Amino acid sequence: MTTTATHFLDKTDEQQAITEMVRQFVDEQVLPVAEKHDHEDSFPDEVVEQMNELGLFGVTIPEEYGGMGLDLTTYAMIVEELSRGWISVAGIVNTHFIGSYLLMKFGSDEQKDKYLPRMATGEIRAAFSMSEPELGSDVQAIKTAATKTADGDYEINGQKMWVTNGLRSALVFLLVKTDPEASPPFKGMTCFITEKEPGAHENTGDYAGLTVPPQLKKMGYKGVESTELVYDGYRCPAENILGGEEVGLNTGFIQMMDALEVGRVNVAARGVGIAQRAFELGIKYAQERKTFGKPIAQHQAIQFKLADMGTKLEAAHLRVLKATRLKDAGVRSEVEAGMAKLFASEVGKEVVEDAFRIHGGYGYSKEYEIERLYRDAPLLLIGEGTSEIQRMVIGRKLIEKHKI
Ligand SMILES: Cc1cc2nc3c(=O)[nH]c(=O)nc-3n(C[C@H](O)[C@H](O)[C@H](O)COP(=O)(O)OP(=O)(O)OC[C@H]3O[C@@H](n4cnc5c(N)ncnc54)[C@H](O)[C@@H]3O)c2cc1C
Secondary structure (H helix, E strand, O other): OOOOOOHHHHOOOOHHHHHHHHHHHHHHHHHHHHHHHHOOOOOOOHHHHHHHHHOOOOHHHHHHHHOOOOOOOHHHHHHHHHHHHOOOHHHHHHHHHHHHHHHHHHHHHHHHHHHHHHHHOOOOOOOEEEEEEOOOOOOHOOEEEEEEEOOOOOOEEEEEEEEEEEOOOOOOEEHHHHHOOOOOOHHHHHHHEEEEEEEEHHHHHHHOOOOOOOOOOOOOOOOOOEEEEEEEEEEOOOOHEEOOOOHOOHHHHHHHHHHHHHHHHHHHHHHHHHHHHHHHHHHHHHHOEEEOOOOOOHHHHHHHHHHHHHHHHHHHHHHHHHHHHHHOOOOOHHHHHHHHHHHHHHHHHHHHHHHHHOOOOHHOOOOOOHHHHHHHHHHHOOOOOOOHHHHHHHHHHHHHOOOO
């Protein structure tokens, strides 16, 4: 179901075919099992296996590396569809996508050859790690550090927090401090591609010194793991600095901020997807449930709510499209990505809440899907930068642009 027929008119034939394929996959394979995995907080192995088969882990990876070579706009449309089913399955793809973006944009040829083909098929998955127990928004305050050893490797020590795909990933794109004296601090930060054993809590052998504690218990966004990562004497070869040591040392902050721009569009697309599903549930229930002798959809207050939900949903989708199309055209789109993230994540939460209200008491029951959406939606206000941080970025850029 879409809010209006025009919802699809802005797609190319290829985009139309892919999003229809993903929608069918979501209807048949994701929605029927989402509640079960949500209630059990279990990883949806069978769904991820099918996502591998559909090539969804390599959507933006170039064809020469075995991916589909599609643009960010098409990727965002896919994320909208996946999130309509369950934002956790979109989450499994999202940090993997950020890792592949970092490699494609900043990786050395050797790094691309080594990792991208296996990432494209989903054989290995990636995580993206900046946050620490004491910081999320204030990235320059990172304490995890890498120090060069006598044999040329780097030794990494420190603790990371909230790592999506933290357990099952094989690669973690990790932002650490490499020059503690750098001023401002961001000039002393580096992104390492740290390898690990997928699924192992205690890494051994080449990856010794990396522990993955039990996954964090969350309000929603179940199934996909969020973990801490403890690096304690973990050795990483210098060649695993993103872009190589010569180019990549102390440039990690800039690389990660660039990746966050697409990461924000990612989250915005998730906001659209969850809002779409909430809208579908709300408009259906409103026509089924009767009060005072007629379907509640006949009450003007409910119609107004549905009108606002549909309008916000369309607007959020268009905001995402603007940001992705600019990025695909090679235009720096920090403001547009920030606006899309801010607007679509807030819309996700608001439309879900409206659909929850339309469900009355049943919305509070675990028997109804809207209950899960109500617990899932708030994550989008936090991940890839909170709404407050988006406003800071947007405000600063707008003042620069309109300087008198
Ligand atoms: C489920 C989940 C998955 C995540 N996955 C990842 C991941 O894969 N990788 C990763 O690196 N991180 C991940 N994160 C972390 C996420 O990016 C951070 O939680 C987020 O950036 C906010 O940081 P914080 O939690 O430390 O909040 P804080 O930075 O402590 O902020 C607390 C509050 O203060 C506000 N605030 C902070 N600074 C300012 C300011 N200057 N002005 C006004 N208000 C301000 C914030 O908006 C917020 O409301 C994940 C988080 C969650 C919950």
